[in-house]
Amino acid sequence: MTAALVRTLGDFDLAEELVQEALLEAIEHWPREGIPAKPGAWLLTTARRKAVDQLRRQARFRDKLAELEGALMRDDTAEGDDRLRLIFTCCHPALSREAQVALTLRAVAGLTTVEIARAFITSEATIAQRIVRAKRKIVEANIPYRVPAEREMGERLEEVLAVLYLMFNEGYLATAGERASRRDLAEDAAWLAGLMVRLMPEEPEALGLLALMRLHLARANARFDNAGNLVLLQDQDRGRWDQERIASAMVLLQRAATLHRSGPYQLQAAIAACHAEARTWRETDWRQIIELYDALFELSASPVVQLNRAIARRYVDGAQAALSDVDGLAAALDDYYLFHATRAELLRDLGREPEARAALIRALELTANPAERALLRKRLS
């Protein structure tokens, strides 16, 4: 049994220790509850569960953790079902989005309230209270603890994926300085998305979301320079991208495609994949990206999608065409800093410097993110 654990853990001492702990638990439980039908399997499951508990909070063991959990769920479908019930309850639409996020991190990912508080730069008391309130609502309003029925699955899965995506962005958009002191929520979110994929392997949007996260994480090392400044995609050193992670995302996307149900996460992942596959910024397949944005726009008619499409058009039809697309979005996006930052770039391309500066100043007024601000200031000077 220790061998089975060592195989996945690669750490004999830890495996042995966990088997010992499982035996101790057996001594405690079996006299009271009787010897289980398959004592060996019981012990292995218990030891694995203990390993999972130990490893869950340590990022460097995440891959091993995934393997272990896969083993747990294979041996024990009840365990898998239980995890799903827990996830869907934590992400029930009757809970506020912030409660969903905190509860999922606490109950599913196993983070402590201190760790969650640090991730959101808030107090432990705030997070603890958020979790207590959510738990109370689950009990008092009788939110059922179950996997949603087939007919509501689409909607409920969308809710879960939205929670994970928000969690991911919270971590991913943190600035370099913050990243040093904050827990990397993006990794937690990717781990949870991986869990969803293992539990619901036939859901293409779960695959799409995991692929999207991995594609972004693959570039994480190149996103900041040594001084902690944000480096834009076009200026990133592509040699620093994590090719292994990119490859694993591609496999996920291909698997999703075989299920023939497209969706926003798969499309966004496909766009990220176009960037990941390009050897240089110039070689990016912009036509394909424009097509993907068109498909995305059909699913969710958002002006931000149109803005991104316009940015891609610049490299196919030129800055003038892109600018007239962007200007058409003024009414919808006047409060969005990237709208003005994009305009500034295009105006500068066209040699309209004074207008470009005015747009940059406007963009600067609209963002509080220090890394973004530093970048805009640099362009102004």
Added chain:
Amino acid sequence: MKYVLLFGDTKDRAKQWEAMPEAQRQAAYGQINQWFGKYASKITGGHELQPEHTATTVKFNNGKPVVTDGPFIEGKESIGGYAEVTVADLDEAIEMAKGWPTGGPVEVRPVIDRGEPHR
């Protein structure tokens, strides 16, 4: 488990309702009746309420009751009626609320169950 569904209405919608031609209003009532019919076995109480302008509120100023005209919920929304439903869980109550046909919001509130109701 018991829940109360509070059927909300906005002032604008209430006005539209009053201005509606009779035939249209009948059709709208038909949809509401259909909803009540569909869930008849789960609905254990409730009423449609007369419009807001019929409301009277008793407030307490330092414990002294003061009678005033109008509802105590101030703002754009008002309560047009309620239904008490007895269902398995919140999901089932939400399912009913999602089928509510007027276009107005529905608040779902669990009822505190202390055994038999007081009469």
